[in-house]
Amino acid sequence: MKKEIEEEVGVALEGVVTEARGASYLVSASDGKNYRCRTIAGTQTENIDASLVSVGDRVRFKESGESGEAHPQGVITHVGKRFSSLERKRDVRRNRSKEKKQVIASNIELLVIVVAAFEPPLSTRLIDRYLVFAESENLPVVIVVNKMDLDDDDEIPALMAPYTLLGYTVILVSVRQKRGLEELDQLLSGKVSAMSGHSGVGKSSIINVLTGQKRMKTARTSYKNGKGVHTTSNAVMLPLISGGYLIDTPGIREFSLSGISREQLRFYFREFLQFMPECSYSSCSHTVEPGCRVRGAVEEGLVDPDRYESYLVLYDGLESEQ
Numbered sequence: 001m002k003k004e005i006e007e008e009v010g011v012a013l014e015g016v017v018t019e020a021r022g023a024s025y026l027v028s029a030s031d032g033k034n035y036r037c038r039t040i041a042g043t044q045t046e047n048i049d050a051s052l053v054s055v056g057d058r059v060r061f062k063e064s065g066e067s068g069e070a071h072p073q074g075v076i077t078h079v080g081k082r083f084s085s086l087e088r089k090r091d092v093r094r095n096r097s098k099e100k101k102q103v104i105a106s107n108i109e110l111l112v113i114v115v116a117a118f119e120p121p122l123s124t125r126l127i128d129r130y131l132v133f134a135e136s137e138n139l140p141v142v143i144v145v146n147k148m149d150l151d152d153d154d155e156i157p158a159l160m161a162p163y164t165l166l167g168y169t170v171i172l173v174s175v176r177q178k179r180g181l182e183e184l185d186q187l188l189s190g191k192v193s194a195m196s197g198h199s200g201v202g203k204s205s206i207i208n209v210l211t212g213q214k215r216m217k218t219a220r221t222s223y224k225n226g227k228g229v230h231t232t233s234n235a236v237m238l239p240l241i242s243g244g245y246l247i248d249t250p251g252i253r254e255f256s257l258s259g260i261s262r263e264q265l266r267f268y269f270r271e272f273l274q275f276m277p278e279c280s281y282s283s284c285s286h287t288v289e290p291g292c293r294v295r296g297a298v299e300e301g302l303v304d305p306d307r308y309e310s311y312l313v314l315y316d317g318l319e320s321e322q
């Protein structure tokens with residue numbers, strides 16, 4: 001079968017999948033062209049029990065010679081090993097069978113969390129939730145606070161200071177005032193990043209600046225109305241002016257913490273780690289146990305009380321392993 005493919009089609013090419021639409025994939029190839037590719041029964045993969053192809057995948061393919069489309073056509077012969085993947089979280093109760101992991105995007109190097117200073121108001125609870133997700137996926141993360149022009153009382157820098165102290169990169173941005181965008185651009189340059197954030201925080205506005213393109217807002221709007229789902233539920237990888245790619249997908253925006261247990265949560269608050277070994281109980285949940293060093297650290301001002309409050313809120317919302 002494999003031999004047959006090799007004989008039928010042209011030279012082997014390599015590329016990155018930048019768009020997935022049904023069974024059709026747009027591949028940005030090393031020869032500088034874009035190819036519209038499909039898979040075949042003989043397509044090989046190094047990723048077991050997961051979607052065959054996703055945006056961000058590095059693939060080998062061959063030109064198939066079919067014409068009549070906007071792009072030259074190709075056949076994907078091999079999907080490279082993913083070093084990271086974002087999966088669509090499913091309802092555990094409805095997924096008892098051994099279903100394949102649904103991969104939204106692969107090989108992401110950086111997660112960009114976007115929040116707004118105002119409109120909608122900044123919620124540290126939400127930021128902590130995003131950070132837990134990023135830590136659980138082992139993804140480097142940057143927090144972008146957009147709409148800084150609306151921070152009239154200059155409250156945001158103080159609110160964000162604890163995150164900088166924890167080692168997270170925080171970039172204060174205003175698309176309106178063209179502030180902070182160069183710093184963000186430099187950080188994303190040459191990398192594959194995925195952007196996430198609630199509706200209205202200014203993701204499209206930021207993407208437009210960094211890609212130099214006008215990204216259509218209509219697709220997202222219609223998503224909310226339940227229309228045009230096929231265009232919005234797919235990830236798209238947009239080339240950045242300064243090199244690298246930004247992955248934009250509603251699937252990542254609405255990610256959930258459903259795969260995380262109460263027992264795992266404590267490891268995703270990085271400031272707890274140094275205190276946890278000193279808790280009286282080795283399995284301490286840092287909620288009610290006597291002799292809890294994490295709570296001690298909160299009382300002594302060594303751990304930010306607002307971050308600890310986020311831990312309690314998230315803990316309440318998660319299920320126990322037992």
Ligand SMILES: Nc1nc2c(ncn2[C@@H]2O[C@H](COP(=O)(O)OP(=O)(O)OP(=O)(O)O)[C@@H](O)[C@H]2O)c(=O)[nH]1
Nearest residue numbers: 146147174175176198199200201202203204205220
């Ligand atoms: N004041 C202010 N408004 C901004 C800024 N950036 C974007 N906006 C406005 O915020 C609104 C939402 O911006 P979008 O870029 O569409 O936000 P989005 O995150 O892509 O929203 P969805 O498409 O719903 O996910 C628009 O009216 C923008 O003009 C900014 O820096 N300052």
Ligand SMILES: [Zn+2]
Nearest residue numbers: 279284286292
């Ligand atoms: Zn404890």
